[in-house]
Amino acid sequence: MTHRKLIPTFIACALLIASIAHAELKVGDTAPQLHVQKWLNGQPVEKFEDGKVYVIECWATWCGPCVAAIPHVSELQTKYKDKGLVVIGLNVWEGNPPKVEQFVQKMGDKMNYVVAIDEGGREGQSAVAWLKAAGVQGIPTSFVVDQKGKIAWFGHPMEMEPVLEQVLAGDFDAVAHAKQQEQVEALGQQLNAAAQAGDWDKALKIVDELAKLSPMMATRMSVIRFHILLQEKHDYDAAYKHAGQLLEGSAKDEPAALNEMAWAILAADGVEKRDLPLAQKLAGRANELTEGKQPQVLDTLAKAHFEQGRVDEAIKLMTTAVNLADGDLKSQLEATLEEYKAAKK
Known part of the structure; x- marks a missing residue:
C-alpha cells in the first residue's frame, strides 16, 4: 500500500x-x-x-x-x-x-x-x-x-x-488582527501543552475556542477536532458523526480537508473501527472537486474501494493516479497498483 x-x-x-x-x-x-x-x-x-x-x-x-x-x-x-x-x-x-x-x-x-x-x-x-x-x-x-x-x-x-x-x-x-493573533498564539501554546500532556478533553475545548476566535480557522479546527476524536480519544461514533457534518457543511468544498479525513479513517494507526463507506464518501467528494485529476485523492478513493472488496474499481482508480503522478509519488502508487492487481489473482 x-x-x-x-x-x-x-x-x-x-x-x-x-x-x-x-x-x-x-x-x-x-x-x-x-x-x-x-x-x-x-x-x-x-x-x-x-x-x-x-x-x-x-x-x-x-x-x-x-x-x-x-x-x-x-x-x-x-x-x-x-x-x-x-x-x-x-x-x-x-x-x-x-x-x-x-x-x-x-x-x-x-x-x-x-x-x-x-x-x-x-x-x-x-x-x-x-x-x-x-x-x-x-x-x-x-x-x-x-x-x-x-x-x-x-x-x-x-x-x-x-x-x-x-x-x-x-x-x-491590522491592529485588530494583530490583537487577535496574540490571542490565537496564546491558545496555540495551551493547545500544545494539552496535547503533550495527553489531556484531549482540554485540547478539544481549546480547539473550539480557536474556531470561535478566528472564523478563518474554523474549518481547520473542525478537522483537528475530528483527528482528536478518532486517533486520540477513539470516540469513533463522535468522530464519524463530526466528519459527516463537515462533509455536508464547512468542508464540503475543501478537497484537501476531505481527503485528509478520509485517509485518516483508512490508514491511521490504532483505529479499531473504520467507517469505510464514510471514507469513500469523503474521498469521492474530494475527487469530484478536483475533477479526478489529483493522484493523492485518487489514491485515497482507490483504497476506500479496495478495503471494501471492490478490487476492480480500486485498480481502475489507481491506474489513473499512476498516469497523473510523477517522481517518488508515481513510484509509490505503482507499487500500490501492483499490490491491488496481485490481490485479484
Whole structure:
C-alpha cells in the first residue's frame, strides 16, 4: 500500500501557532525581498509596487495539499485581478527546477499566476526570509502583502479570501488582527501543552475556542477536532458523526480537508473501527472537486474501494493516479497498483 506519513495534525497546528509567537517576521512588518532563481508563468516581479496587493503562495510539487490548493489560488487570481491582485507561486523546499518547470507547463491554464523558483535549492533564500523568519514549519502557506508592502496576513491558502477581500478594499484592520493573533498564539501554546500532556478533553475545548476566535480557522479546527476524536480519544461514533457534518457543511468544498479525513479513517494507526463507506464518501467528494485529476485523492478513493472488496474499481482508480503522478509519488502508487492487481489473482 501507499505509505503516507500521518502527521498528528493537532500537535503540528499547536506547534505552528506557538512558533509564530517567537517569529522574526510578523504581521505589519515590511515584506522581505524575493530571491528567485527563475521566473515562470508571466512577468517577473522585481519589487512590490505601491497600490498593488500580492499573495506569495509557498508551495512544492511534492506537497499534496499545495497541489490541491492550486485551483483555489488560481480562482482568486482571476476573481481579483482587476482589483490589483498579483499572485506569485513561490516554489520552495524543492531544489529541482526542471521538475517544477515540467509541472507548471503540465498545469497550463489551471495555474494562471506567476511562478517563481526559490534561489538556493532546498534551503532557499526566500524560504529562509519568509517561512523560517515567520516561524512557519509547513506548506502550503500564503502571505498577503498589502498596498504599502506590509505583511497583512499569512496562513493556509484555503483560509485567506476573507482577509484578501478586506485588504483589497482597504478595510483591513491590522491592529485588530494583530490583537487577535496574540490571542490565537496564546491558545496555540495551551493547545500544545494539552496535547503533550495527553489531556484531549482540554485540547478539544481549546480547539473550539480557536474556531470561535478566528472564523478563518474554523474549518481547520473542525478537522483537528475530528483527528482528536478518532486517533486520540477513539470516540469513533463522535468522530464519524463530526466528519459527516463537515462533509455536508464547512468542508464540503475543501478537497484537501476531505481527503485528509478520509485517509485518516483508512490508514491511521490504532483505529479499531473504520467507517469505510464514510471514507469513500469523503474521498469521492474530494475527487469530484478536483475533477479526478489529483493522484493523492485518487489514491485515497482507490483504497476506500479496495478495503471494501471492490478490487476492480480500486485498480481502475489507481491506474489513473499512476498516469497523473510523477517522481517518488508515481513510484509509490505503482507499487500500490501492483499490490491491488496481485490481490485479484
